[in-house]
């Protein structure tokens with residue numbers, strides 16, 4: 132995450148200024164260019180740069196208006212903006228900063244100072260991203276945490292409903308994990324949880340798939356645009372992959388090695404269950420997988436389409 136070059140959008144109607152700034156920034160950053168306010172907004176929305184270097188005087192709208200519009204759109208609201216301008220009066224600078232600009236640089240500028248300020252602001256962006264990432268992550272398994280799952284689940288459920296896509300969700304529970312902890316110790320239990328999490332992560336092949344840690348020893352899998360047959364296949368492969376880790380579990384009544392049970396449910400394209408009902412169906416399927424002997428996958432094949 133830290134190694135990627137950060138994107139800087141330079142919005143200035145003066146070709147020479149654009150060139151000078153681009154030459155300074157190109158060695159270490161991905162540079163995008165815009166000549167007008169409209170172009171700056173369009174590029175910002177499309178490329179989501181980390182930082183915008185914004186001239187106050189643009190032909191179609193002033194930089195303050197560009198900044199206001201960036202802040203008004205949730206997708207671009209958090210992009211850092213540095214004003215870079217010939218208007219050096221303190222009131223101009225105060226106005227820019229009040230609107231939420233990170234910095235204000237007056238022309239003619241000193242290249243070394245510009246570079247240093249850009250580096251400082253990009254560092255802040257990097258640290259903020261890292262904090263956001265950590266806030267969404269479970270520390271033990273490095274999977275997404277429950278909060279992250281709940282957010283993504285709500286978004287994907289709504290997307291599936293709107294576009295009439297299938298949506299599959301599964302809950303995985305380690306079998307006889309209490310006995311594992313009791314017999315092998317909690318640190319060994321943690322190692323096992325991490326190993327199962329690694330398998331869950333690698334079972335999630337598509338970019339929109341998500342594996343998350345839902346609670347103590349429960350993981351959840353979210354598979355958008357995946358019908359019941361495909362999701363069941365993935366879940367079965369994951370169950371098998373965990374068994375194939377061949378982690379000895381002397382106290383399990385299910386198998387001599389560590390196993391998992393998985394319950395899943397699929398909202399069929401056009402189905403109209405609500406998001407909690409789909410999750411409850413997966414939970415119910417997990418309960419049945421446990422009840423019928425563990426080390427198995429149980430699927431609620433299709434959620435009933437709505438009557439309406």
Ligand SMILES: Nc1nc2c(ncn2[C@@H]2O[C@H](COP(=O)(O)OP(=O)(O)OP(=O)(O)O)[C@@H](O)[C@H]2O)c(=O)[nH]1
Pocket residue numbers: 271304305306307308309310312316317318319320321324346347348421425
């Ligand atoms: N090592 C470790 N154990 C955890 C963690 N979170 C929860 N657990 C343990 O997971 C166990 C869950 O136990 P139960 O809910 O009884 O489930 P189980 O023994 O797997 O029984 P079945 O699911 O019915 O097969 C408890 O012993 C918890 O202490 C964790 O982060 N690390």
